[in-house]
Amino acid sequence: xxxxxxxxxxxxxxxxxxxxxxxxxxxxxxxxxxxxxxxxxxxxxxxxxxxxxxxxxxxxxxxxxxxxxxxxxxxxxxxxxxxxxxxxxxxxxxxxxxxxxxxxxxxxxxxxxxxxxxxxxxxxxxxxxxxxxxxxxxxxxxxxxxxxxxxxxxxxxxxxxxxxxxxxxxxxxxxxxxxxxxxxxxxxxxxxxxxxxxxxxxxxxxxxxxxxxxxxxxxxxxxxxxxxxxxxxxxxxxxxxxxxxxxxxxxxxxxxxxxxxxxxxxxxxxxxxxxxxxxxxxxxxxxxxxxxxxxxxxxxxxxxxxxxxxxxxxxxxxxxxxxx
Numbered sequence: 462x463x464x465x466x467x468x469x470x471x472x473x474x475x476x477x478x479x480x481x482x483x484x485x486x487x488x489x490x491x492x493x494x495x496x497x498x499x500x501x502x503x504x505x506x507x508x509x510x511x512x513x514x515x516x517x518x519x520x521x522x523x524x525x526x527x528x529x530x531x532x533x534x535x536x537x538x539x540x541x542x543x544x545x546x547x548x549x550x551x552x553x554x555x556x557x558x559x560x561x562x563x564x565x566x567x568x569x570x571x572x573x574x575x576x577x578x579x580x581x582x583x584x585x586x587x588x589x590x591x592x593x594x595x596x597x598x599x600x601x602x603x604x605x606x607x608x609x610x611x612x613x614x615x616x617x618x619x620x621x622x623x624x625x626x627x628x629x630x631x632x633x634x635x636x637x638x639x640x641x642x643x644x645x646x647x648x649x650x651x652x653x654x655x656x657x658x659x660x661x662x663x664x665x666x667x668x669x670x671x672x673x674x675x676x677x678x679x680x681x682x683x684x685x686x687x688x689x690x691x692x693x694x695x696x697x698x699x700x701x702x703x704x705x706x707x708x709x710x711x712x713x714x715x716x717x718x719x720x721x722x723x724x725x726x727x728x729x730x731x732x733x734x735x736x737x738x739x740x741x742x743x744x745x746x747x748x749x750x751x752x753x754x755x756x757x758x759x760x761x762x763x764x765x766x767x768x769x770x771x772x773x774x775x776x777x778x779x780x781x782x783x784x785x
C-alpha cells in the first residue's frame with residue numbers, strides 16, 4: 462500500500478512518544494525515521510513488524526526503568542530494559558554525537574534491549590556528521606559455532622560507517638551468520654524454503670525447511686569467530702549477555718564513534734572515496750543500498766510502500782496514542 466512518507470513517520474513518532482514518554486523528542490524522531498527507512502529498503506522485518514513485536518514485548522514494563530549515564534561522558538551505558546530497542550539505539554547515537562564533539566570519542570554500551578533494527582542506519586547517522594562509527598550487537602542464541610550444531614551465540618551483526626567525499630557515507634552492515642532470524646520468519650510466513658547450507662535441524666542435518674530449524678550456521682570460520690568477538694564486546698563486556706535462565710532474553714550492543722581528524726585521519730572522506738574506487742576497480746562489490754536514503758525527515762520521498770496490515774496497525778495504534 463502506497464502512503465505519504467511524512468504522515469507515516471509522523472504516525473511512528475506519535476506512537477513511540479506515547480510508548481516511551483521518558484524518551485527525548487529527538488530520539489523518538491530518529492527512531493521513527495529508521496523504522497520507515499527499513500521499509501524503504503524492502504526489509505519489513507526490521508521495520509514496522511519489528512516495532513510491533515518489540516512493543517508487545519514491553520507491554521506492562523515501566524519505561525522509567527531506563528538508567529542512562531551522563532549525556533556528555535566519553536564512555537557510558539544505556540539500560541534499554543523499558544524502551545523499544547530502536548529508541549535506545551537512537552539515544553546512544555544522540556549521546557555519541559555530543560561526546561564526539563566534546564571529547565573526540567564515544568564508547569556506549571547498551572544492555573537489556575529488544576530488537577535494535579538495522580545497525581547500518583545508526584552508524585550512517587553518525588558518519589553523516591563526520592564521525593567514524595562502529596556498531597556491534599549480540600542477540601539471544603540462535604547460531605551454532607563453526608563445525609557444531611548446538612546454538613551458542615546470536616546472529617551478531619556488525620556495522621561500520623565512514624564519511625565519504627562527494628557521496629553519502631560508506632556503510633558496511635552484515636550479520637556473522639549465513640542467515641538471519643528475520644529471513645527464517647519471512648520463509649515461515651511465505652512458505653518458502655531457505656537457502657542450502659544456512660541452517661540445521663534438531664538432528665544436526667542440513668535443512669531448508671524454516672519450521673525445522675534448530676540452529677543457524679555461521680558464515681564460515683571467519684564469520685563464526687567474528688560472531689564470537691561481537692558476543693564478547695557487545696554481550697560480555699557491556700553487560701548485554703543474559704546468563705541467568707530465569708531472566709528474559711535480550712540484546713546488548715556496543716557503539717564506538719570517533720572524530721577521525723583527532724585520530725590522525727587528515728582527510729578521511731577523500732581516503733574513503735579513494736578506497737571505494739580501488740575496491741570497485743579491482744572487481745569488488747560495495748554495498749550501496751543505504752546511498753539512496755535521506756539523513757533527514759525533510760528529505761523523505763513523497764510516498765512509501767507499506768504492507769496493508771502494517772498500515773492498519775500503524776494507523777490504529779497512532780490514533781490511540783493521539784487520543785491518550
